[in-house]
Amino acid sequence: MIETRNVFLLGDCEEELKNIPDNSVDLIFTSPPYADQRVKTYGGIHPDSYVEWFLPKAEEMLRVLKPTGTFVLNIKEKVADGERSTYVIELILAMKKQGWLWTEEFIWHKRNCYPGKWPNRFRDAWERLLQFNKDKKFSMYQEEVMVPMGDWAKTRLNNLSETDKIRDESKVGSGFGKNIANWLSRDKAFPTNVLHLATECNNKNHSAAFPEGLPEWFIKLFTKEGDTVLDPFMGSGTTNMVANRMRRNSIGIEILPEYYEMVKYKLSPVELYLCEEGGKYEKA
Amino acid sequence: MIETRNVFLLGDCEEELKNIPDNSVDLIFTSPPYADQRVKTYGGIHPDSYVEWFLPKAEEMLRVLKPTGTFVLNIKEKVADGERSTYVIELILAMKKQGWLWTEEFIWHKRNCYPGKWPNRFRDAWERLLQFNKDKKFSMYQEEVMVPMGDWAKTRLNNLSETDKIRDESKVGSGFGKNIANWLSRDKAFPTNVLHLATECNNKNHSAAFPEGLPEWFIKLFTKEGDTVLDPFMGSGTTNMVANRMRRNSIGIEILPEYYEMVKYKLSPVELYLCEEGGKYEKA
DNA sequence: GTTCCGCATGAATCGATAG
């Protein structure tokens, strides 16, 4: 029997993070409000002041993260006046000055991105997953995401391939589509820093910012059972719910009471799990 | 009969670019030596001085590009001492100060055949394709790169137009409404800003920096026949060869005599093409 | 029970119109 603890805090994470001890969190996974987005719900942060807004929060996150821990930041800059805004890359530079190591940048390829057509631009189908660390020696459990090819192939082929194969075949001679057979013949899939996940566009009470598969992958990769996962911009609590299911302790901070209450209602502060052969993450 | 002109220059592009007139190039597509990469061939540029090294060259490129033209820069920062280097994002900020517009960042997802494994990092499967422009109004031929629609289109195409009509009627209020013709007989969709191309695994007598499909896609997108494509870091001449095949004029600058000679040998300064029904890019 | 179809809707972006 494993007991997993959930802590939910209501308020601005810049303040609420101060209630969390130094070096106590194994993974921070979050998707903050993007600049000028969600103006109605979060008030909206102007691109020009985004770095300044985020930096003190990042400072607290740096404090609460264990030296072996990892911070994964899901973010994407929007277009302003025909150009990509630079606040995200400015944030990277600023966080480095703050003491963070910018270890890696993963790409989340959104298969079902928002539609639309413009004369000067295609649809934006990717977001950044910036990996930051306190120390060069951090915990990483690669084998947890190096799943057998059987499962991975099904996912890849179901999610990706029918469309991709068609598109590939139309590009003969350009190097497209040559290597699909290679993916099929492997017994182990080696993950890369590119993730393919569809957004979940059909949620009930709320719109999830990201699919569950996203936090799940990083929780597998950077934590083990019993570790602690923090989301300082909890929103609808996707990260916490997934962490919970995977037998990790979770901390969530949310500034909006309606989201805070909703998550508290959905997830209990203590969850009990039964250890069973074969069944992972099964609730007791 | 169409005549296409190729110009090859031997030398440092910072100097050689000065031989090219103002506002004369429609597309610059290039993959410069990455910092600390290709140490043997280019001498290697240290990450700390990369921006400083690149900037005067970018200044000349800004001069030779037409106002309607586009600069596509294929680049990826390497890992140094466990961290991603920041010279690429610093370069973006510096080029903006120089007058460039950072219009878009495309992702080249490299579907590679050779996996790798490190204790703290997965294989890097993507590179940046940074799009810069001089002006907000630039030429873009989107219909040239359309891709087949997803699977659902086969069975759901009819329904989609129904759905769309209904959705449209809910917004009726003024004018003609939408153009239904856009949806009838639609079998292609516009692509996104994520490109899937396999790296070329077959080794030739040189190591190509990128597969032919990469310049081909951007040449289709940003130029028409008879336009001029420039690669200031020509290397083995992939960009020029593709441009040539697609009936665009090309300019290539290369600092290493052996590459320069090889390309001159492969590609003649003037190519003649026969215009035929149905056959695109067929050599006379 | 499968499969198929109807349908709603997304961390989007632009251009026109209104204040």
Place this chain on the structure above:
DNA sequence: ACTATCGATTCATGCGGAA
């Protein structure tokens, strides 16, 4: 002139009901 709002455009996905 400059900003805020709004309508138009578009494609992939999952759910739920129908065949």
